[in-house]
Amino acid sequence: MPVPAAAIRAGWALALVLGLAMACLPALVYVPLQSSGRSMPAALLAVVRVDALSLPFVLVISAVGLASGTAERPLAPSALAGAALAATTGHPVLFGVGAATVLPMIHAGRGVAWGVLAGAVATALLADGGGAAMGGWRLAILPAPVLLFAALLMGLSPRPLSGARRVRPAGAGELAGFVLGCCLLVRMLVDWPAGRIGASWGMGIGGIGLLLAMAGGGRALTARDAPRVLAGMLAAWGGVAMLLVGLAVVGRADDLPLLALGAARTLFLLPAGAGMAVLAAILVTSGITREAGPLVLARVGGLAALMPRAGATLALALAIACALPPLAGFAVLWLLVQSLLALPRADGLAGEIPSLLALCGGGIVSGLLLLAGVRMGAILLLGRPRTPRCAAAADLSPARLGAALSCLGVAGAVSVLPGLWLWLTRAAGWQVAALGGAVPLGAAVPDGARPSPLSLSAAGGTGTFYPAGIVLLFGLCGGVVLMLSRLGGALPARPTVAWTEGAPPSPPWMPFGDPATQAGPGLFVGRLDAVLGLTRLLRGPVRGLLRAVRWVGRRAAELDDRAAALTARHAMALVLAWIVVASLIRMWAG
Amino acid sequence: MMREVLAWFLGLPLLGLHVVLMVAVAPVVRGLVDWCVAGLAGRGAPSPVMRWRWVLALARRRGLRTAGASATGLLAGATLAAALAACCLVPSVALGLPGAGLSDLLVVAGLLGLVRLGLAVTALGPGVARAGRAAISVATGLAMMQTVMPVVIAVAGLATGVTGIDGLLARMHDADVAGLQTPLVLAAVALLIAGLDDAWGGAEAQAADLLANVAGPDRAALELARDLAVLVWMTLAGDMIWPGGLAMAEGAMPPAPTALLAGLGAWVLRTAVLCAGLVAARLVVLSLDRGLRARLGLAMLFGVLAVVVLFAGREFG
Known part of the structure; x- marks a missing residue:
């Protein structure tokens, strides 16, 4: 029996409200269910209840479910529901089964079998030795299947170039896979193993994550259409998430709780900031596709003039997703750089080389994301339309933009006030850093580990970042510029045609102009290739x-x-x- | 608490003075560099103040906007706002002005990157090939130079333990920095090479291509933002090279007038020396096309050298 869309939305809204209530009143999470564990429902509840570490991921997945009611693909809601169920389960076996069920819904091909196998192996390693029995060889091999499983869930791949066959266009299901992959990495590598996974594995996981992030950035830069650019960006952020989990593992293994806490907070900021911005971009591009046809970058253009509302939403979402300051993506990269600076080091220059390489890698990822975002935004929104359908596109109505705008609102709020989100997810951060999630919450937590409402603090205490302050400063400077232009009495601009350097007008069989006289998507890649x-x-x-x-x-x-x-x-x-x-x-x- | 609030309010006029000074000097600095380059190359050159007159004339003129690029005005304003915000965060004369807590190396580098990005996106607006190619070249350069910034920040963080500009400069100003001076000078040079687009041959031609389709007040805002970005990069690098020239706040109160005058003199001196370096770079080295790769290599070389010198100083010094 088909479930009405309104009921599905109401369900997601209820989940979101309950999640927020749990985040605001942490006592709800710590209701002692075990004491009445003799009855079957209570035992079941104890197993599948939402604990503090699941909460950030459940909140994001609920927001994704609420926003993606209008998504194109019919499988998205079921994949999302599966992801949410898997993320809530505090039990390795149920979590593994849930995640393995989600995988075929968002991916196809050979990878699914490998992913399910890796998930089964990881779950088996965790399930049997949940107590003190786990150690030695189990801990030594656990990261390998977990990495494989998470990489497949998040759509990570070592291929640096994008091809239509290899890369699936991004959709809401992919975002659910991304969030679930982050949750899986934290759960299976940090929370569930009875012993601590070694710091060398943490460095290895971080290195693999960085390489995968660079490959994702390369795919975003070379993709031929807008949804695949977004898939590449999501993969790049997935690699960054893996790097952050590696840092959290290092922090726990070396007894550096502030490093683990900083990495965990960055990891929670990632899906709520960059993830929601990518979702907003996915929803807007899906709306634009219905109006202007497939968003193949070689053919579209000029949508900012034809669809100003949708264009502005897409531009803002891309600005967050490609890490422009001082927005959420930039905050993630800022925290990442500071966490890398806080890494423990061996004495001397040799001990410094891994963190320097990781910093360079982070810079490369940020550069690739920036260039991919500029390429997509500039080609889609600027210039002139290049197909009849694109030239006839009408703007999306505010009602159709509502879901995308709400996602953008969440990402914007997280950008300006990241401390609020970190406060909501504070218990999860303390749990990852092993600073005690005991009742009453935060009783044993030192003052330095409490999130500040307005600022982001570096893990090593090397700096503080005030996004709201920078936004305010930017706004003040913008106000001054506006005031000066009004006071100067600037005359309104006169519209004119672009200067084509005296080239003859394009012939009648080229109604959208000569492609040779326009800036196209290939120039970005070609220029980088020519320089390097x-x-x-x-x-x-x-x-x-x-x-x-x-x-x-x-x-x-x-x-x-x-x-x-x-x-x-x-x-x-x-x-x-x-x-x-x-x-x-x-x-x-x- | 009251003293801090009082100091904040007393510091506000100083901050305003700093911004006005930077805005007033920025076009003159570019004019001076152009004048020196043209003079040394044996060509006649307009007076350094001419650029200011040109910017003002542009601002008074009626603008032209390519059809379909109506967002150009907004973009130009945002670009200038980003440049002004970066200008507020980089100290020129005195440390500890209001808002100094907001300044961070990565944030300032990001805001200055936004200026460059604003120029590129404005040029991509009409969709024509020549301006588009120049814009893509600028965006590619910006993306490539992102690699260098974390290394420079790592040098600052490892050497002084902070990455906030004010804290960094205050520590270098106060502490015994005999072992830290050389790595931070190298890091500042790396920052300058990576950040300054205008130091290399062909940059002016590229800028002309970039802004060919923008006129009137939009063009004036973009030109002023370009000039401000150059001056902010130079001021930041100069601060890192010679932090001793900055006037320090006394307790919670703003610096004394004599210290401010000395700080102003030091800033002028630092900027003049860096202008001479810029002139030398433009006369001696590199066309723009080759420059991008060579610049990346040079900036990375200086960054890595800074780390090596930092650790060599710790191990052997």
Whole structure:
């Protein structure tokens, strides 16, 4: 029986309100259900109840569910519901089953099988040894399946170039996968293991996350259409989330609670700030697509003049998602840089190299995100329309923009007052940093670990960032500029045609102008390639390296064939030899 | 508490004076650099004050806007506002002015990046090829230079333990900084190379392409924002190179007038020296196309060198 959309929305709204109530009144989270655990419903509630660490993710998923009622894909609501259920479960087995159920809904192809397998392995590793039994080899191999599972949920891939076959366009389901992936990484690597995962694994996870973030940024920059640009941006932020989890693991392993706390807070800020902005961009682009046709970057253009409301919403969402200061994306990168500065170091320059490389990597990710955002925004919104459908597009009505605007409002509020969101999620941060989520909440927490309402503090105490202050300063300066222009009595501007340097007007069979005289999406990638010489590099040494690797692979395959043939021919002799060797070892050992 | 509020109110006129000074000097600095470059290259050059006159004339003229690029006015205003905000956050004469707590190296670098981005997006508005290519070149350069900023911030953070500009300069001003001076000078040079777009040959031609379709008050705002960005980069780098020239607040009260005058003299001196460096860079080095890669390499080299010198000083010094 189909469920009416209004009922689904009401359900999500109820979940959001309950989540907010739990965040404001943490005593609700700590209702002692275990004492009456003999009855079946109470035990069930104890297992699946929303605990403090799930709360930030449940809040974001509820907001996503509420906003994405008008999403294009029919699977999005069910994937979101599954994600929300999985995020709420405080039990490894149920969480693993829930996350594995969500995976096929948001992805297709071979990766799903690998993801489900990795999830099953990770869950098995966690489920059996939930108590003190877990340690040693289980802790040593746990991060590998968790990383694989989270990477598939968040749509991360090591491919730096975007192709239509490889990259799925972003939708609300992808955002749910992103949030669930963040939750999974925190839960399985930080919260559930009985022992602490080693700091070297934390550095490894961070390094892998950084590489995946760079690859995601590359995909965003080279994507051919707007939804795939957004998918690439989401993947880049997913890589950043993985890096942050790595930092939290390092902080816990080395007994640096403030580092773990800073990384965890940044991780909670990420889905609520950049994630909601990407969702707003996804919703607006889906609305624009209905009006102006597919948003292939080589064909669209000039939408700012034709769709001013939708264009402004998209521009603001992109500004947050591509980390322009002082918005939420920038706040995440600022906190990331400060957390990297707070990393423990071995003495001397050699100990400094990993954090310096990570800082450079963070800079590359921010540059790629910036360029991808400018490319998408400039090509979609500026210039002139290039197809008849695009030229005839009408603006979206405020009612149709409502969902996107509410997501943008959330991202904007988190940008200006990140302390408010950090206060709502404070218990989760303290839990990750092992600063005590005991009742009454925050009793054992030092003053330095309490979130400030107006500012973001660096993990190592190296700085403070006041987004509201910067916004106020920017507004004041804007007011001064406006006042001066009014006082100066500037005359209204006269519209004119763009200067084409004397080139003849385009012929009648080119009603949208000659493409050779317009700025297109390929210029961005081409310019970067021309400056850095990447293609030349690929044509030269890298191609030689690939050839060498292929040659080695062929030789290895030949050797393998010969070995297989030899084994088949002398199987009996080999078995006998193996028995003799095993007996000798056994006698020698014991 | 009362003393702090009083100091804040006493500091407000100083902050206003700082901003007015920066805005007044910014076009003169660019005019001076252009005058020196043209003079040393054997060409006749207009007076350094001519640029101010040109900006004022542009502001009085009736603007032209390409059809469909109605947001140009808003963008130009926002670009100038970003430049002014960055200007408020970088101390020129005295430390500890109101709002100093907001200043952070990454935030100021980001605001100055917004200025460059505003120029690029305005140029992309009409969608024509020449301005578009120039704008994309600017945006690419900005994205590439993002790599250097975290390294510079790491140097500042590791050397002094803070990344806020005011705290950083106050520590360098007060403490015994014999071992920290060289790495911070190298970091400042890296910041200058990465941040200044206008130091390299061909930058003027690129700017002409960039702003070819903007006229009137919008053009005046963008030109002023460009000039302000150059001066803010130079002031920031100069502060890091010679923090001793800045006047310090005495307790909670603003600095004494004599200290302010000395600070003003030091700022003029620092800016003049950096202008001479800019002239030398424009005369001697690099066309713009090659410049971008070489600039990235140079800035990174200086940043890494700063880290190496910092640790070499700690281990052997």
